[in-house]
Amino acid sequence: MSGRADRGLFHFCAPHTVFSMRNSWVWYTTLGVFYLALVWTGYAFERQSAEIRRLQVDEELEGRFEGNDWVSWRNTEAGVIADQVHPLPGYKPIDQRRIRQGDRLLELDFNKIGQAEVVDRITQAARPGHIFVAKFERTDPYSQTVEVIEAMIKNGFRLVFSYNHTPFLWHLSGWIGGLGALLAFIILAILLPLARTDRRKYIPLLGMVISALFWLFLQLLRHVYLIVESDLERTGVEKAYLLLYMALLFSYGIFYFLFKSGARHVLLSLPSVLLGGFLWYRAYQVVYISHELKYFHDLIESYTLIFFLLHLVAALCLFLIDRWPERKLSSFLGLGSIVLIASAGIAYYALPEAQALVDHEQALFIFQVMAFFPLINATLLQLQFGKVSLVVTQTIQYLVAFLVSIVLYLFINQVFEYVRPTIQYRQILEFVTFLLAILVLRLLYMANENRLSKYFVSDQRERLNKFRSFIASIPRYTSAEQLCRDLETQLQEYFRADPVELVWHEAESAEAEPRWEQRVYPRLVAENAVWSRTKEISPLRFETDLEKTLNKTPYTLLSPVTIDEEKYGLLRLGRKKRGVYNLSDLELISSLIQQTQLTLNVLQLVQREKELIQQTYEANLTALRSQINPHFLFNTLNSIGELVHESADLAEQAVEKLAFIFRYTLKKSSENFVPLGEEINLITTYLELEKIRFGSRLDVHIEVEPGMKDVLIPAFILQTLVENCIKHGIAKILHNGLVSVEAFRQEEFLVCEVVDNGPGIDLTRIHKSTGLSNSIARLENIYDLKNLLYFENTGEGTYVRLKIPLGQHAQLP
Secondary structure (H helix, E strand, C coil), X not given: CCCCCCCCCCECCCCCCCCHHHHCHXXXXXXXXXXXXXXXXXXXHHHHHHHHHHHHCCCCCCCCCCEECCEXXXXXXXXXXXXXXXXXXXXXXXXXXXXXXXXXXXXXXCEECCCHHHHHHHHHHCCCCCEEEEXXXXXXXXXXXXXXXXXXXXXXXXXXXXXXXXXXXXXXXXXXXHHHHHHHHHHHHHHHHXXXXXXXXXHHHHHXXXXXXXXXXXXXXXXXXXXXXXXXXXXXXXXXXXXXXXXXXXXXXXXXXXXXXXXXXXXXXXXXXXXXXXXXXXXXXXXXXXXXXXXXXXXXXXXXXXHHHHHHHHHHHHHHXXXXXXXXXXXXXXXXXXXXXXXXXXXXXXXXXXXXXXXXXXXXXXXXXXXXXXXXXXXXXXXXXXXXXXXHHHHHHHHHHHHHHHHHHHHHHHHHHHHCCCCCCHHHHHHHHHHHHHHHHHHHHHHCHHHHHCCCCCHHHHHHHHHHHHHHHHHHCCCHHHHHHHHHHHHHHHHCEEEEEEEEEEXXXXXXXXXXXXXXXXXXXXXXXXXXXXXXXXXXXXXXXXXXXXHHCCEEEEEEEECCCXXXXXXXXXXXXXXXCCHHHXXXXXXXXXXXXXXXXXXXXXXXXXXXXXXXHHHHHHHHHHHHHHHHHHHHHHHHHHXXXXXXXXXXXXXXXXXXXXXXXXXXXXXXXXXXXXXXXXXXXXXXXXHHHHHHHEEEEEEECCCXXXXXXXXXXHHHHHHHHHHHCHHXXXXXXXXXXXXXXXXXXXXXEEEECCCCCCHHHHHHCHHHHHHHHHHHHHHCCCCCEEEEECCCCEEEEEEEECCCCCCCC
């Protein structure tokens, strides 16, 4: 029974262990307070909106946006000085008469200026695009000469959710938006494969990351647009930006609340969705219907940020209540500090009195930095289970390639500018040259990839390459035992885990009480999954008692290894020395197990084939013996019958020798190997019986080198050769016959030479002879070597050479 219950589409799994405290009145009371805060936020927004409309009811609306002259003015003893000048107008066509930092404003629209506040009121009230006639005084820093300049200055509009008077923060916000979008993209690329393991759990997390990605990318896109846009009084894009910014920030906060608080049902976020929709609709009315943004600018900004901060505070408070039984001081201090800072932000935007204490744009920058916290806090624990190394490496590679492409294009552009600035179709030629240069660089890199990569390979990468090389070498193994030993060693070296075990189990009877391995293995095979203590990479869960048993073991990861129904294995991995197992690790382990299973199956088939071949050899040998024995018995009994009349003593000795041969045959018939000395005794007795038959026509010569009689050789292998000499050699000649057997050591082999002076063997008959062909195949199967048995027709008889490897174990099952 799986630990994952079917809760329906709108239910989510909590991202952490659920404690009984969460079901107590504390958790629900906190949730209720959060809902009341949302209601208060909506009420306060409406109340302040009504107050703004009452104050502005008699004023004529001059523009849809608040004006902005892009200058921060400061009162000094010398007059009104330009303290900071926004960089945006500097990106436009150069106008030497544009106001610069340090200029003293004398007149604006022919009105003398004495206070900075007056300038701000005039420019803010004027519509975007209004042309001011300005007179200002500029002091040359080198000559100290004073110049009075008159210029026509076009008014711009106040940027929403941005920095209108702090150039440094405006520059920094562009980098924050770009790097933040890149970070969110990397996080999303890492989380997407993880989401396949448990889609319901990852819905709010993915929603949060996607919202954050688009929210940050929207800021970057707007930042670039403002730089490249030629006129700074066009407000159409800014309207859409405001509404998109609100929608994405609202969804970002709501999804974070769902994930972090442990809320299991989407309906718990319904009040948040209603308030977010209400605020967004009010902003839409202000921007597109009543055209009153210049009066509601601060109100919309403040309550948008309050909405997000409320969800941040509520999510962390509910999370801390949920984790209260753990009493982790570090968590409470870290998250508690974020709660305090976010609460201070809510107070700042909710209380107009507080806004006079801190600069508005500094507070906005603090919020922009704090907005990264939910993204990092919610995903940091999850990222370690994804393919972090792979995604980051590929991202860096693409960034480097992108930067190289930009530098290359700029270089090509400058070359054309210097060589042929007025050439026809210059842009097309530049582009074609750029593509060819990229292609050449790509080919050069591919040709020298191995040479260049060694300068960028880390220790982790080296270990990964070594591990992948081992996986690729698995099919070349010929020994299952060696493969299993090397597999454990490679896993231990790569993951630096302890313990690492590949344990094999035999299928047991149903009556026996099943061990935990027997309960785990069928489920893993049926689910085609692995078991891990970490739910992020494997959500599979067993019954409660079995989970408790597994948690008591030192193993962190279990994976099945299947060969056949009678034998199965479990790969057991302990905790990694550094980090945790992630999806990249699981892919490596899966590839390793697939190759191992395939190779073990092949080796098992080879082993079974050897067993069948051996069984066939043994059956053939037994049949051969049953054929040899009656024939030999018939000839011997005839000889003994003749001896009874001639010499009773010789007849009795012959009977004893015959009895010895049959006792030996019965005793050794089940053995594959016998000492050479015993085989020599057998053929000596056999030849002595044959001498009774042939009399003085048979001469026998047997010689064995000292120390060779204890060498093990296949049973009856020499007896077959000697019997072949008698049957097809000596029995077919009329003159005296000779059978010679010599055994000696030659290098790393025992060599046995069997010679007779018969008519000579017909070499084409060897493979037709059951006994001889069986002996050749038997030797090849046992020693895995060819040409151990050699036959030659010398013209004066038959020469046979048998070679037995010394010190080599037989390759028998």
